[in-house]
Amino acid sequence: MPTGTLLLIDDETTLRQAISRMLELEGYTVLQAPDARRGLETLRQYAEEVLVVLSDVKLPDGYGLDLLPRYKQVAPLAEVILLTAYGTIPDGVRAMKEGAFDYLTKGDSDDQLVVVVDRAAEKARLQRRVADLEKKVGAQYSFESMIGHSAALTQAKKLAQRAAPTDSTVLLEGPTGSGKELFAQAIHQASARRSKPFVAVNCSAFPKDLLESELFGYRKGAFTGALADKKGLLEEANSGTLFLDEIGELELNVQAKFLRVLETQQFTKLGDTKPTTVNVRIVAATNRNLRQEAELGHFRPDLYYRLSVFTVPVPGLNERREDVDELANYFLQFFAAKLRRRLSGLEPEALDQLRRHDWRGNVRELKNVLERAAILADGDTLTTDDLPAEFHHFAPEPTTDEASDRTLRTMEKRQIRLVLHETGGNKMEAARQLGIGTKTLYRKIQEYGL
Ligand SMILES: Nc1ncnc2c1ncn2[C@@H]1O[C@H](COP(=O)(O)OP(=O)(O)OP(=O)(O)O)[C@@H](O)[C@H]1O
Known part of the structure; x- marks a missing residue:
């Protein structure tokens, strides 16, 4: 009824x-x-x-x-x-x-x-x-839900929030894994285009000749194998936002075509005679110094100027270490929920190691470290032992034989749990990767209560 x-x-x-x-x-x-x-x-x-x-x-x-x-x-x-x-x-x-x-x-x-x-x-x-x-x-990708309160992040957020409601092209500059895509999504969500598509493309993920047809599309018969008309990502993003990650990777001829899109919102598909018009907002990102690339002749200066109308520097994690605690706790809870585990927090020493680490992979690296730790953790608190080896510089060495025996057992248990997770619970494959027989694996699973 x-x-x-x-x-x-x-x-x-x-x-x-x-x-x-x-x-x-x-x-x-x-x-x-x-x-x-x-x-x-x-x-x-x-x-x-x-x-x-x-x-x-x-x-x-x-x-x-x-x-x-x-x-x-x-x-x-x-x-x-x-x-x-x-x-x-x-x-x-x-x-x-x-x-x-x-x-x-x-x-x-x-x-x-x-x-x-x-x-x-x-x-x-x-x-x-x-x-x-x-x-x-929208809430998931909003500026408000972005984790971190450091001055560097707050300033970047403020800048991006100002650009968001305008239709202006935005260039996000920051190291890999620093959150540039998250910024692009938040910009889209805070714009009038929020209910329209957000299309993300990583320019370095495609072989050079493929990227052009992915972006602009083609007409049937444009080349061998073009069996039907194909829409490009620019058309998919029509009336919404196109996020071009690693724009520094664009080939010079694609850069020229793209400059035309920025200037006229028009492009010509491969094999087409007429131009296609779109209404797309461009948000681009780079982890290279594009200005320098332009000076060196690797990137078209006119495209660089067009793109950098509104530049937002996204800080790397080493420039905002104050955010490590908040991010670590957030990811801990996130993975605890995902893995259906009860994890209440990090031991102070583990947190200390995270604060000191050189985060070259930025937030993405921290996220991965926390995911691994959440899988490995035995108790409900993450310890230094749950962090990868490079975080163990200050860990005290076990002193007695008994202690070292315990460590070995613990390591074995963790290794098995990690491989089981990575293989999606496939015991044959896990046993193969661990270099032990399936029977032994079953026995150990039972022994360790995994
Ligand atoms: N402030 C943040 N709060 C929560 N999660 C974050 C934050 N910053 C980044 N992340 C997460 O970290 C990961 C990497 O972020 P993202 O993909 O946005 O980085 P990126 O700079 O675009 O990386 P790349 O240059 O490699 O494309 C993502 O899973 C993202 O959700």
């Missing part, structure tokens, strides 16, 4: 009550109003709940078609069905053109009414679900 709230606005009391009763029998909660003013008031009050507004076209204080945009304004996720008097079909047709879900003539059968209301309610429910998901995805 369908459920949900409807709002019925009609000045004919008998008809209104009859329709209400019928829809209530179908499982709906029906709010009623006799005129536009009270209808809008109720809608404002229950905007979150109302799935469908059923409104008479001719109300004592307003005309349904003029009210349509006002209903939509108050409750953008609700669907509107207009009720027209017999013989006023043109009104209904116009109503649909202007965004009503459908129209019903007052003489229509009850069944017809229920079918249309059910469909409108279903659409409204779906719209709500999509809006919820978008909100969640």
Whole structure:
């Protein structure tokens, strides 16, 4: 049985009550109003709940078609069905053109009414679900959800937040793994394009000749193997944002084509004669010094100038060590949830090692270290032993034979757990990688309670 709230606005009391009763029998909660003013008031009050507004076209204080945009304004996720008097079909047709879900003539059968209301309610429910998901995805990639409060990160966030709502091209400069893609996503989410596609492409991930066709697409027959027309990523990102990671890797001829996109929003697909026009916001990223590359002749200076309209330097983790604690704890909780393990925190010494480390791989490296540690941890606190070897400089050596025996057993247990995780629990493969027989592996799994 369908459920949900409807709002019925009609000045004919008998008809209104009859329709209400019928829809209530179908499982709906029906709010009623006799005129536009009270209808809008109720809608404002229950905007979150109302799935469908059923409104008479001719109300004592307003005309349904003029009210349509006002209903939509108050409750953008609700669907509107207009009720027209017999013989006023043109009104209904116009109503649909202007965004009503459908129209019903007052003489229509009850069944017809229920079918249309059910469909409108279903659409409204779906719209709500999509809006919820978008909100969640948006929150995941927002500036607010970015972890770290260091001055360096805060300054970068502020700068990017200023650029976000403009349509300006943004160049993110920072070392690998520092969070440039996260910044690009946050910029997209904070822009008017947030509900449109965000397409990310890593320019270094494609062989040189492939990148051009990936970006711009091609027409059927453009080259051997071009069996059908193919959209490029620029078209996929139309009306949204295209994130070009490692833009320094673009070949010079692709750079020229790309410069044209930035200047005119146009490009010509491989094998095409006519240009294609797109509306795409470009966010680019580089871990190289592009200015220097331009001076050395490896990157087109005109493209560099176009791209660097708004440059945001994304700091590496070594420049913001204050963020290590917060990031480590965040990733610990993240992986604990993912692995369904209870992990409450890091031992002070382990945290100390993390703070001192030279983070050349930046946040990505820290994330990987925490994932590995979360898999290896025996207790509910991460210790230095759970960190990779390069973090063990200050670890005390075991002193007695007994202690070293314990360490070996622990190491074996961890190694087995790690390999089992990496092989997705495939025992044959895990045994092969560990260089032991499957039977031995089963025995050890039982022995260590893995
Ligand atoms: N401030 C942060 N808060 C939470 N997670 C972060 C943060 N910064 C980076 N990360 C995570 O670290 C990883 C690396 O980040 P990202 O891919 O954005 O880096 P990048 O600079 O684009 O790397 P590359 O130059 O290699 O493309 C991602 O998994 C990202 O989610």
